[in-house]
Every structure is written in structure tokens, then in C-alpha cells.
Amino acid sequence: MKIDFTGKKALVTASTAGIGFAIASGLAESGAEVVINGRSQETVDKAIARIKTQLPEAKLIAAAADLSTAEGCQQLVSKVPDVDILVNNAGIFGPADFFETDDQTWDTYWATNVMSGMRLSRAYLPAMQAKQWGRVVFISSESGRNIPDDMIHYGVTKTAQLSLSRGLAKRVAGSGVTVNSVLPGPTxxxxxxxxxxxxxxxxxxxxxxxxxxxxxxxxxxxxxxxxASVEEVANMVMYVCSEQASATSGAALRVDGGVVDDIV
Structure with a gap:
């Protein structure tokens, strides 16, 4: 199987490090023009330089924006008004006891982990539908199904991503656009x-x-x-974004190493 993204433009949010960086690098290596996003221009520039070291011919666009706010999402959309592939990877995590997690923490996690992907999907999906081709992927987590008792606030946001992804897949049914979630485990x-x-x-x-x-x-x-390694997670995302995955939509695809103990 040869996965080729030549002619496609992909936006990977929070792609300056970690899983997002691995996804962006893989898409660029396979021919896509990739929008590199992070909160600061400095981290974006460093990520681009790092990719260019390995892939001198990579087609990359810098787009610094804080996606935890509506203004930051709009700033990104204004800079990059159209994409073929949207990978909603922006997210935060961290342990905290439920009784010590205040409203502000819940709001911060919800804004970053859920609202950023919702806003960008709302902005980019109509053009994908018009072109009758597009890919939207939410980077959720096994914690969305296997809620950790020390990160309930995080787990709830990851479950919400699964609902959002499935609902959007149904909303754009028959359009040639697919929407899926990928669920990493410990990575x-x-x-x-x-x-x-x-x-x-x-x-x-x-x-x-x-x-x-x-x-x-x-x-x-x-x-x-x-x-898992970040590359192992990126491999699943690469497939889901590819032409070959055209019959996969509305799915929650686990790269959790088998942590969630069920057969579906």
C-alpha cells in the first residue's frame, strides 16, 4: 500500500512536538503541504526547522495560534482558510483529584480539548463537502473509554471528542468526507x-x-x-487520512496497545 498525499493540504493542530509533530512529519514525507501549529511563533519555527532537517523539500506553513480561544481559532482559519485534512490534535492533560479540580480547570480542559476541534471542524468542513473530499481526525484517548479516576476532567473531554466525531461523521454522510477518532494509549x-x-x-x-x-x-x-511510540500513533492517523481509508468514517480507532479490555 502506497499512501500519497501529493496535492493535499493538511492542518495538524499542536504539531510542534509529540504525537502532533510525528503526524505532521509523516504527512509531509508523504507529499502533503502541512500547516504547523503551536501557541508561539518560536515553537512553530523550531518544529519547521526540525522537519526541514530530515525533509528539505517538505512543504510547510507556519501558523502560530492559541486554539484554546475562539479568537485563536479564527486567527488560524483567517491565515489558512482551506484544508483537505484536519487533524484535531490540540489537547492538554494532567492528573488531579476530582475534589481538587476547580471550575476554571474544567473550563480550560473543555476549551482546549473539545472546543478547538469543534470550531475548526465547523470552519473547514463546508469546503470539504463542496469538494466532495476531506478528512477530519480527532486525537482522542483510551481515557475517553477507560476513564482514569485521577484525571476525570481529562477523560470527560476525551469522551466528548468521540461523540463529536461520530456526530460530525453522520452530519456529512455521503459527501466523500470522513470523520474519525484515533485513541492512543500511553505514548x-x-x-x-x-x-x-x-x-x-x-x-x-x-x-x-x-x-x-x-x-x-x-x-x-x-x-x-x-x-507506544509517537510514530506508531502517527501511522494510524496517516492511514485514516489516506484515500485508502475512504470506507472508514464515524469510527473510534484504538492505538492503545490493548489497554481497553473489550473486543469492539
Whole structure:
């Protein structure tokens, strides 16, 4: 199977690091013109330079914007008014006890994890429908189905993404546009590495070894018994965005290593 995005323009939100960076790099390597987004111009420029080091011919557009606000989303849409592929990857996470999670925290998570994807989908889907081709992907999480008791606020937003994705897929049914969710499990992203950095420093173990210890302690149902790499998650997203995935829409596709213990 040869996946080719030549002639397609893709926007990957929060693509300066982690899973988003891996997705953007993969799309660029496969021929897409890719919009690199982050909160600051500095991080966007650094990400573009990093991709260019490996892919000198990559077609990249810089688009710094804070997508946790309506104004930031509009700023991005004004700069890039039309895309063929939208990957809603912007999101935040972090543990906090339910009884210590205040309203502002809930609002911040909702604005970033849910409203950003909703606003951008509302902006870009009509043109995709008119062209009778488009791809929208929400980067959700296994936590959307396997709600963690130490991150309830996060899990709720990830469940909401699944509902939004499924509803939008039905809304654009028959148009040639697909809408799907991809659900990573524990992944050795930059954010995850930051979360376990103290343990790495304290023990002298590698990120991979500490990541495996974390998975076996916190997600013992994992079948692969380790975190995924960002590239492994990006591979699923690449397929979902491809021409070959034209019969896949309204799906919640897991890259969780088997953490969610069911067969559907």
C-alpha cells in the first residue's frame, strides 16, 4: 500500500512536538503541504526547522495560534482558510483529584480539548463537502473509554471528542468526507516524558523502561506491555487520512496497545 498525499493540504493542530509533530512529519514525507501549529511563533519555527532537517523539500506553513480561544481559532482559519485534512490534535492533560479540580480547570480542559476541534471542524468542513473530499481526525484517548479516576476532567473531554466525531461523521454522510477518532494509549510523547522525567533522573533508568513500568502499574491490561511510540500513533492517523481509508468514517480507532479490555 502506497499512501500519497501529493496535492493535499493538511492542518495538524499542536504539531510542534509529540504525537502532533510525528503526524505532521509523516504527512509531509508523504507529499502533503502541512500547516504547523503551536501557541508561539518560536515553537512553530523550531518544529519547521526540525522537519526541514530530515525533509528539505517538505512543504510547510507556519501558523502560530492559541486554539484554546475562539479568537485563536479564527486567527488560524483567517491565515489558512482551506484544508483537505484536519487533524484535531490540540489537547492538554494532567492528573488531579476530582475534589481538587476547580471550575476554571474544567473550563480550560473543555476549551482546549473539545472546543478547538469543534470550531475548526465547523470552519473547514463546508469546503470539504463542496469538494466532495476531506478528512477530519480527532486525537482522542483510551481515557475517553477507560476513564482514569485521577484525571476525570481529562477523560470527560476525551469522551466528548468521540461523540463529536461520530456526530460530525453522520452530519456529512455521503459527501466523500470522513470523520474519525484515533485513541492512543500511553505514548512516549514529549508530554509523557515530562511527566516521568523526575523518575528517570532519580532511578537512572531510560524513558522506555520507566514508561514500561508505568504502563504495567497504571494500565496493567495493556497487551503490548509498553508505551507506544509517537510514530506508531502517527501511522494510524496517516492511514485514516489516506484515500485508502475512504470506507472508514464515524469510527473510534484504538492505538492503545490493548489497554481497553473489550473486543469492539
Amino acid at each position: 512516549l510523547s514529549d508530554g509523557f516524558k515530562a511527566m516521568i522525567a523526575d523518575e528517570v533522573e532519580k532511578t537512572g533508568k531510560s524513558y522506555e523502561d520507566i514508561g514500561k513500568d508505568f504502563v504495567m502499574a497504571a494500565r496493567p491490561s495493556s497487551i503490548i506491555q509498553r508505551p
